[in-house]
Amino acid sequence: MKIAVIGAGYVGLVTGACFADFGHEVRCIDTDPRKIESLRNGGVPIYEPGLAELIASNVAADRLKFDMDLGWGVRDADAVFIAVGTPSRRGDGHADLSYVYQVAKDIAAELQGYTVVVTKSTVPVGTGDEVERLIRETRPDADFTVASNPEFLREGAAIGDFKRPDRIVIGTTDPRAREVMSEVYRPLFLNQAPILFTDRRTSELTKYAANAFLATKITFINEIADLCEEAGANVQDVARGMGLDNRIGSKFLHAGPGFGGSCFPKDVSALIKTGQDYGAPGRIIEAVANVNDQRKRAMGRKIIQAAGGDIRGKTVALLGLTFKPNTDDMRDAPSIAITRALKDAGANIRAFDPVGMEQARKVIDEGVVFCKDPYETVAGADVVTVVTEWDVFRALDLTRVRGLMKSAILVDLRNVYNPTDVIKAGFTYTGVGRGQVKTSAA
Ligand SMILES: NC(=O)c1ccc[n+]([C@@H]2O[C@H](COP(=O)([O-])OP(=O)(O)OC[C@H]3O[C@@H](n4cnc5c(N)ncnc54)[C@H](O)[C@@H]3O)[C@@H](O)[C@H]2O)c1
Numbered sequence: 001m002k003i004a005v006i007g008a009g010y011v012g013l014v015t016g017a018c019f020a021d022f023g024h025e026v027r028c029i030d031t032d033p034r035k036i037e038s039l040r041n042g043g044v045p046i047y048e049p050g051l052a053e054l055i056a057s058n059v060a061a062d063r064l065k066f067d068m069d070l071g072w073g074v075r076d077a078d079a080v081f082i083a084v085g086t087p088s089r090r091g092d093g094h095a096d097l098s099y100v101y102q103v104a105k106d107i108a109a110e111l112q113g114y115t116v117v118v119t120k121s122t123v124p125v126g127t128g129d130e131v132e133r134l135i136r137e138t139r140p141d142a143d144f145t146v147a148s149n150p151e152f153l154r155e156g157a158a159i160g161d162f163k164r165p166d167r168i169v170i171g172t173t174d175p176r177a178r179e180v181m182s183e184v185y186r187p188l189f190l191n192q193a194p195i196l197f198t199d200r201r202t203s204e205l206t207k208y209a210a211n212a213f214l215a216t217k218i219t220f221i222n223e224i225a226d227l228c229e230e231a232g233a234n235v236q237d238v239a240r241g242m243g244l245d246n247r248i249g250s251k252f253l254h255a256g257p258g259f260g261g262s263c264f265p266k267d268v269s270a271l272i273k274t275g276q277d278y279g280a281p282g283r284i285i286e287a288v289a290n291v292n293d294q295r296k297r298a299m300g301r302k303i304i305q306a307a308g309g310d311i312r313g314k315t316v317a318l319l320g321l322t323f324k325p326n327t328d329d330m331r332d333a334p335s336i337a338i339t340r341a342l343k344d345a346g347a348n349i350r351a352f353d354p355v356g357m358e359q360a361r362k363v364i365d366e367g368v369v370f371c372k373d374p375y376e377t378v379a380g381a382d383v384v385t386v387v388t389e390w391d392v393f394r395a396l397d398l399t400r401v402r403g404l405m406k407s408a409i410l411v412d413l414r415n416v417y418n419p420t421d422v423i424k425a426g427f428t429y430t431g432v433g434r435g436q437v438k439t440s441a442a
Contacts (some may be wrong), residue, residue: 119147148203320387
């Protein structure tokens, strides 16, 4: 199959590289000249484990190409995947569909022969109808179908998720489009990946419902963690006790500083707006959004409290900045709100992230000292805080960390450490929802 992927970001690049690896001929298009230049020179503009190797091998096999010329990608294609961003619209929280609609118009001008235009971007219910209308308006003669195929991959595990998905959702009722999409995903059918064919609107809504549900699960356990702290219970055991129930499942029950990232915050916000527009408000997800927003800054207060209530002039070492490990993505990362809260309270901040430093500098640069490794970060600090659970932090020599610091306060916002080890190394310990844990040796 000949496939064009429009948008070479996290989703577009993984999609393009994986489709090429299935044996398809893939052309990835992006409007960002630096991205295309870098990809053509063998670079990869984002950090995603295994992606560089997958791109290199498929470029070498002549199955994967990059360009800025949309027409070059679209004209011969059997399927064109739209994978551009759908960020929150400034001011009202609706999904900003301007990139998707621009691509729809650009594609329309170039269509030749029957083509399936697939929205892989996360788009509100009904967007496919508008994409179809825009293409039809520009090119009344074009032979095409607009299908929905939302992407469920997780950054940091994107290639595995794409190649071994829990399910593939395809929204089209057109038999011709169904045939093309079946061919595109044939290697995964052979692996017996569950595939759900449904109508376009249902497919679009499925993606938002899934993300909003996961965001709700995280927010639920975070509130239970707060209660554990007050009531003297341990949220990790509560989560385990809940998660062993097959009806609940253990995933997304890790208490922490609140969800962030490129998807959950904006998708929850967009679903709230959609619900309001349709007169079917989602009161549960409205609460989820509010609770989560407040939580991120509350984590700043938690650190201040751990430092004795006054952080002015004290130094906080932040370990991890990205919204989760194994990505360089800083979009809506809790570290942003935490840094802001600490700065507002007069703290000095030192920070380190294994791969997110370049992205972090763009959003939290002012007044933050970026360090080259965890040990340099904690040097002279009063408080050390784990913000993102990168593996490298799990293996830190806590006694060495303690020796480098001015005061011995450790705040573990991801519950990565065994509190006993932390206390044994001489720290005062604060975790999340570990109400029964002794916090210091004294
Ligand atoms: N990142 C994730 O983990 C993830 C997971 C599932 C779904 N999604 C969804 O996938 C979509 C893309 O997300 P992302 O994280 O890959 O975004 P991204 O910002 O990393 O990438 C989007 C790319 O599109 C390019 N672009 C914008 N306008 C263009 C145009 N007119 N023509 C060609 N290229 C254009 C941008 O330059 C950018 O490289 C979003 O709707 C997102 O919600 C993301």
